[in-house]
Amino acid sequence: MTLTGKHIAILGAGRSGRAAAALALREGARVSAWDTAGPDAFVGMSPGVEIHPNATSDEGAGVVSDLLVISPGIDTYGPYAGAFAKNAGEVIGEVELASRIYQGRIIGITGTNGKTTTTELVARILEQAALGGNACGNYGVPFAEVVMLANPPAAVALELSSFQLETIRSLHPTVAVWLNFAPDHMDRYPTVEAYRAAKLRIFINQVAEDTAVVRSGEPIADLVAQRVSFSTTDPSADWFSDGQTIHHAGEQWLDLEKETTLRGLHNAENTMAAMAACKALGISQQTMRDALHGYSPPPHRCELIRTLDGVEYLNDSKATNLHALESALRSQNRPVVLIVGGKEKGLDYAPVVPLLKEKTLAVVTFGQIARPLAALFSQAVNCQAVVTLADAVATARSLAPRGSTVLLSPGTSSFDQFNGYEQRGNAFRDLVHQLR
Numbered sequence: 001m002t003l004t005g006k007h008i009a010i011l012g013a014g015r016s017g018r019a020a021a022a023l024a025l026r027e028g029a030r031v032s033a034w035d036t037a038g039p040d041a042f043v044g045m046s047p048g049v050e051i052h053p054n055a056t057s058d059e060g061a062g063v064v065s066d067l068l069v070i071s072p073g074i075d076t077y078g079p080y081a082g083a084f085a086k087n088a089g090e091v092i093g094e095v096e097l098a099s100r101i102y103q104g105r106i107i108g109i110t111g112t113n114g115k116t117t118t119t120e121l122v123a124r125i126l127e128q129a130a131l132g133g134n135a136c137g138n139y140g141v142p143f144a145e146v147v148m149l150a151n152p153p154a155a156v157a158l159e160l161s162s163f164q165l166e167t168i169r170s171l172h173p174t175v176a177v178w179l180n181f182a183p184d185h186m187d188r189y190p191t192v193e194a195y196r197a198a199k200l201r202i203f204i205n206q207v208a209e210d211t212a213v214v215r216s217g218e219p220i221a222d223l224v225a226q227r228v229s230f231s232t233t234d235p236s237a238d239w240f241s242d243g244q245t246i247h248h249a250g251e252q253w254l255d256l257e258k259e260t261t262l263r264g265l266h267n268a269e270n271t272m273a274a275m276a277a278c279k280a281l282g283i284s285q286q287t288m289r290d291a292l293h294g295y296s297p298p299p300h301r302c303e304l305i306r307t308l309d310g311v312e313y314l315n316d317s318k319a320t321n322l323h324a325l326e327s328a329l330r331s332q333n334r335p336v337v338l339i340v341g342g343k344e345k346g347l348d349y350a351p352v353v354p355l356l357k358e359k360t361l362a363v364v365t366f367g368q369i370a371r372p373l374a375a376l377f378s379q380a381v382n383c384q385a386v387v388t389l390a391d392a393v394a395t396a397r398s399l400a401p402r403g404s405t406v407l408l409s410p411g412t413s414s415f416d417q418f419n420g421y422e423q424r425g426n427a428f429r430d431l432v433h434q435l436r
Helices: 015-026 079-085 094-099 115-128 143-147 192-203 265-280 285-292 322-330 350-359 370-377 389-399 421-433
Strands: 007-011 030-034 050-052 067-070 091-093 105-110 132-137 155-159 175-178 211-215 226-231 239-241 245-248 251-255 303-308 311-315 336-341 360-366 382-385 405-408
Touching: 007 015, 007 079, 015 030, 015 067, 015 094, 015 143, 067 079, 067 094, 091 094, 094 143, 105 115, 105 192, 105 265, 115 132, 115 155, 115 265, 115 285, 132 143, 143 155, 175 192, 175 265, 211 265, 226 265, 239 265, 245 265, 251 265, 251 285, 265 285, 265 322, 303 421, 311 421, 322 336, 322 350, 336 350, 336 370, 336 389, 350 360, 350 370, 360 370, 360 389, 370 382, 382 389, 389 405, 389 421, 405 421
Parallel strands: 007 030, 007 067, 030 050, 067 091, 105 155, 105 175, 132 155, 175 211, 211 226, 226 239, 311 405, 336 360, 336 405, 360 382
Antiparallel strands: 239 245, 245 251, 303 311
């Protein structure tokens, strides 16, 4: 891809935008960066980039560019992006820009839940196999930063959100991983079908020699690539796990309980998907076992904070949708006092009610959605609505008997009270450690 002499307009001055700007500059383009925020948002932008703080739609309508690179946090189809796209030769995202310059192989990973753990597992295996080990995209660092390394890796673990997949055109994963699908981001997408269509774009550029790793039972038809399945319910899948061991082609490939600290059926699925993807690149079983030995999942994903008075406190702040909440609940083998709530995202929480009857002793709701959730969940279980996470932790402690688990699994995003799930999870960790 030749960018020399072309005008590349970057929409969004966050880390992804800064990385795209730096890469475009390196490739010889004239680069401008636009953001609705003030000048402070452009700190760290590469010298030579024309910066435009406090940018408006009216300004955007007058911008003529060869290529418009939209940051994933900006609604691709909204009026603001539309104004800048009006006179753009092509509209893409940072991962698409980076993929046009990258010369290695891509393992692309998408799904409503489990993307980050799977991406980390893939990166760990790639590193053990001396192929790179760079986790990038929606997790880790921007893909463009990896491409700009002095020695770019031979393969990357590329986490792809629906927002990033909206703006791919030629990005070509040698292996595309589809973990699962459930409604999410209904505050951005008009329908569930639109959200699903965005995620399905991970397969659009695959060819017959490529591999599609797909959870068994997912209704995905017309794949061009070779399909490889994984499951915790279907023993006939190419990869199968009972939650303790992983089997492939009639052989045990990994003992999760003895060789890792990964627990729960959802983590078994993530691990199978990662191993299937890496096997498609020719990586051996022993290399994968060596890479995964002693592995612990990232923070905020059913992370054990402490045990106090016989009660376990688990931080699953990464659960920002209903499917993640359901997965966390199903993986518990102790009675649960659930802390749930946050931003109103337009999700339907009625399907979780039967699971609450089965798994929970009580529920504490908090945040913007606290009262509507409490009204719904009270039909099934003792439920108390509070305002803040601190209130929720204190209330949950009062409701949790010895031998139970207090589980923070919010089931929605955090932006009503926090700047992200990490800040929410860190706040929960601090609050739990303050308990006496």
